[in-house]
Amino acid sequence: MNAEPTNAExxxxxxxxxxxxxxxxxxxxxxxxxLLALACALVGxxxxxxxxxxxxxxxxxxxxxxxxxxxxxxxxxxxxLPTDLGRLAELVAEARASGLDAHRYAAxxxxxxxxxxxxxxxxxxxxxxxxxxxxxxxxxMIKSYRYYENFxxxxxxxxxxxxAGLVGADFGGGxxxxxxxxxxxxxxxLQPLAARxxxxxxxxxGPGLIGVFPKGLQTLAYHADKITPADLTWFAxxxxxxxxxxxxxxxxxxxxxxxDGLRGIDEFRRAGIIDDAVATAWQGIASGDPERVAAGxxxxxxxxxxxxxxxxxxxxxxxxxxxxxxxxxxxAMTLVGSPSVAGVPALRDxxxxxxxxxxxxxxxxxITTPIxxxxxSVFDQRWRYVTTELLPRxxxxxxxxxxxxxxxxxxxxxxxxxxxxxxxxxxxxxSDAAARTVVTVH
Numbered sequence: 059m060n061a062e063p064t065n066a067e068x069x070x071x072x073x074x075x076x077x078x079x080x081x082x083x084x085x086x087x088x089x090x091x092x093l094l095a096l097a098c099a100l101v102g103x104x105x106x107x108x109x110x111x112x113x114x115x116x117x118x119x120x121x122x123x124x125x126x127x128x129x130x131x132x133x134x135x136x137x138x139l140p141t142d143l144g145r146l147a148e149l150v151a152e153a154r155a156s157g158l159d160a161h162r163y164a165a166x167x168x169x170x171x172x173x174x175x176x177x178x179x180x181x182x183x184x185x186x187x188x189x190x191x192x193x194x195x196x197x198x199m200i201k202s203y204r205y206y207e208n209f210x211x212x213x214x215x216x217x218x219x220x221x222a223g224l225v226g227a228d229f230g231g232g233x234x235x236x237x238x239x240x241x242x243x244x245x246x247x248l249q250p251l252a253a254r255x256x257x258x259x260x261x262x263x264g265p266g267l268i269g270v271f272p273k274g275l276q277t278l279a280y281h282a283d284k285i286t287p288a289d290l291t292w293f294a295x296x297x298x299x300x301x302x303x304x305x306x307x308x309x310x311x312x313x314x315x316x317x318d319g320l321r322g323i324d325e326f327r328r329a330g331i332i333d334d335a336v337a338t339a340w341q342g343i344a345s346g347d348p349e350r351v352a353a354g355x356x357x358x359x360x361x362x363x364x365x366x367x368x369x370x371x372x373x374x375x376x377x378x379x380x381x382x383x384x385x386x387x388x389x390a391m392t393l394v395g396s397p398s399v400a401g402v403p404a405l406r407d408x409x410x411x412x413x414x415x416x417x418x419x420x421x422x423x424x425i426t427t428p429i430x431x432x433x434x435s436v437f438d439q440r441w442r443y444v445t446t447e448l449l450p451r452x453x454x455x456x457x458x459x460x461x462x463x464x465x466x467x468x469x470x471x472x473x474x475x476x477x478x479x480x481x482x483x484x485x486x487x488x489s490d491a492a493a494r495t496v497v498t499v500h
Contacts, residue, residue, distance in 0.1 A: 114149075115149055115152050115153060115156070117138065118138070118139060118140075118149055118153075118163070118165070118166045119153075119158070119162045119163055119166070120162055121136045121138055121139065121165035121166070122136065122165065123135045123136065123164070123165055123168060123331075124136050124137075125137075126168075126303075126306065126307070127299075127303040127306070127307070127366060127370070128188065128299050128302040128303040128306050129299050129303065129370070131187070131189075132184070132185070132186055132187025132188070132189065132190070133183055133184050133186070133187070134169045134172055134173070134183055135165055135168050135169050135172065135306070136165050136169065139165060139166060139169040140169075141169075141173055141183050141184050142173075143170075143173050143174065143177055146166070146169060146170040146173055147170065149163075149166055149170075150163065150166060150167055150170045153166060153167075159328075160325055160328040160329035160330075161328070161329055161330050163329070164329035164330055164331055167325065167326070167329050167331070168310060168329075168331055171309075171310030171311075171313050171314050171326075172306060172309070172310045174310075174313045174317075175205070175305070175309040175310055175312070175313045178205065178313070179201045179202055179204070179205035179309075180201050181198045181201050181202065182198075185198075186198045186302060188295055188298035188299045188301075188302055189295060191291070191294070191295065191298075192294055192298065195298055199226075199298075199301060200471050200472060200475055201471075202226075202301070202302075202305045202309075203222075203223045203226035203227065203471055203474075203475075204223070204471040205223075205309070206219045206220065206222045206223030206226065206309075207219070207220060207223035207224065207467040207471070209223075209312055209316070210223065210463075210464075210467060211464050211467055211468070213316065214456065214460065215343050215344075215346065215351045215355075216312065216316075216343070216355075217351070217352070217355040217452065217453065217456055218308065218355040218358040218359055218362070219308075219312060220452070220456070220463070220467065221355075221359070221399070221448070221449075221452045222304065222308075222362070223467065224397075224398050224399060224452075224463075224466070224467065225397045225398060225399065225448075226301075227398055227471070227474040227475050227477070228395060228396060228397055228398055229297075229301065247485075248278055248282065248390075248484070248485070248488055249278060249279060249280075249282040249283075251485070251488035251489060251491075251492050252275055252278040252279035252282070252488065253279040253280065254492040254495075255271075255275065255279070255427055255429065255488075255491055255492050255495050256268055256271050256275065256276070256279050258425075258427075258492070258495040258497055259271075259413075259423075259425045259495070259497050262423065262497045262499065263415075263417060263423050263497075263499075267413075267415075267425075270413045270415070270425075271411070271413075272389055272411070272429070272430070272431060272432075272433070273382055273385050273386075273389070274382070274385045274386045274387075274388065274389020274390065274392075274433065275389060275429065276382070277381070277382035277383070277385060277386035277389075278386050278389070278390065281381060281382060281386075282386070284378075284381045284382075284383060285383055285386060285387070289377075289378065289383050289387070290387075292377070293374065293377070293384075293387045296370065296373070296374050296377075297374070299370065300366075300367045300370050300371070303366050303367060303370070304362055304366055304367065307361070307362070307365075307366050308358060308361075308362060308366075310326075310331075311323065311326060311332065311336075311340070311358075314326055315340055315343075315344075319344065320340060320341060320344055323337055323340040323341075324337065335357060336357060336358070336361060338354075338357075339353070339354035339355075339357035339358055340354060341354070342354030342357075343355065348457070352449075352453055356445075356449060359444065359449065360441070363437065363440060363441060363444065364437060364441075368437045371388070371434075371435040371436075371437070371440075372435070372437075374387070374388060374435060375388045375433065375435040375436070385433070388433055388434060388435035389430070389433055390484075391434055391435070392405045392406065392430045392432065392433055392434040392435075393405070393406050393429065393430055393484070393487055393488075394406075394484050394487065395434060397448060398466075398474070399448060399451050399452050399455065400451065400455060400459075401451045401454075402447050402448055402451050402452075403447060405430055405434055405443070406428065406429055406430040406487065407428070407430075408430070408432065408443050408447065409430065409431045409432045409439075410426070410427070410428055410429065410430070410431060411425070411426070411427050411428075411429050411430070411431040412424070412425070412426050412431070413425045417499070421499050421500060422499070422500055423497065423498070423499050424497070424498045424499075425495070425496070425497050426495070426496050427491055427494065427495035427496070428490065428491050428494050429491045
């Protein structure tokens with residue numbers, strides 16, 4: 059009876075039996091035995107180790123996401139990673155085929171999806187560096203927002219992308235004007251108007267009322283001379299970092315979803331790039347159910363505003379805190395901001411300044427002025443605005459006027475960008491506020 063073939067691993071004896079008599083072959087017996095034993099050990103260890111992996115993948119495993127939020131340097135998420143899309147595709151395919159835990163190639167996967175996104179958007183990732191300033195990165199900013207809007211135009215459920223693209227024109231226009239202000243000292247030019255708003259009240263009730271006004275307004279009124287062009291350059295760079303950080307975090311997820319569906323999102327989850335809550339949000343977006351789609355996009359928006367830029371806004375607001383410089387700049391941003399979503403009020407109109415106090419003589423003093431009594435950089439205040447104004451009105455556009463929304467988004471983005479330059483109305487905002495500040499005593 060013939061023996062069945064087996065897949066059993068060869069033993070040292072098996073290996074030695076496959077050669078002739080060692081001394082007849084002219085080899086010293088001891089040396090041959092050692093060589094055969096080593097060969098058999100290597101065969102066994104190769105099988106035990108699991109799937110083979112090319113050595114050129116190893117340098118790209120277990121890398122940290124050192125630049126996940128674009129706040130350390132230009133380029134991608136780790137300088138050790140390639141930026142060539144073809145090379146990244148090969149490495150990711152190899153990592154997937156090897157059976158590795160996705161956590162081990164998380165940075166590689168992230169970089170791959172990021173380069174897919176920048177390539178589609180027409181952006182050279184290696185040259186996208188916020189530290190180069192607004193003029194050098196303006197084209198990349200416009201391409202990124204155009205890319206956001208393209209997702210919304212092609213995929214009705216990708217509402218975060220559409221809203222981010224539409225509002226991006228205001229955001230980017232504001233950055234442009236910060237740079238311009240650094241050239242012409244426009245911020246200092248606001249000083250007399252800001253002071254006039256405050257002094258309308260203090261002329262009635264004394265200087266003790268200065269402290270009731272927003273800190274940013276106080277700085278603009280009395281310490282604007284401490285704000286230098288270098289401060290404005292720093293501020294603009296930090297905002298550029300936030301803009302790139304949002305793209306870096308959210309666009310790879312969108313690419314993974316559009317190209318590979320929930321399978322692509324789950325790979326991000328298994329790699330630890332996103333958590334279960336974000337993965338669930340994408341499941342809601344994929345469901346097609348209007349309520350789940352809206353909730354999923356709201357989760358992405360919360361991630362953007364809290365996880366990605368929340369701490370960065372805090373850093374900006376606290377910049378040169380003793381002199382109030384950062385708070386003055388974020389407050390100025392709040393005064394001029396006006397998202398391009400139909401029906402959404404300008405930021406300054408969301409919580410207008412009203413102050414009531416009882417004076418020593420028993421009368422009541424009330425101050426009203428059409429300036430913001432909040433700061434966009436404070437997350438809780440910003441999130442209240444987003445959830446009560448921006449999100450519901452944008453959803454209404456998607457649900458009931460999608461064709462109009464798409465028509466707006468098809469306008470060349472350069473045109474969208476330049477039409478939302480607040481430098482053209484910042485003086486009018488302050489002048490109107492000064493003229494409409496009312497103090498009553500009764």
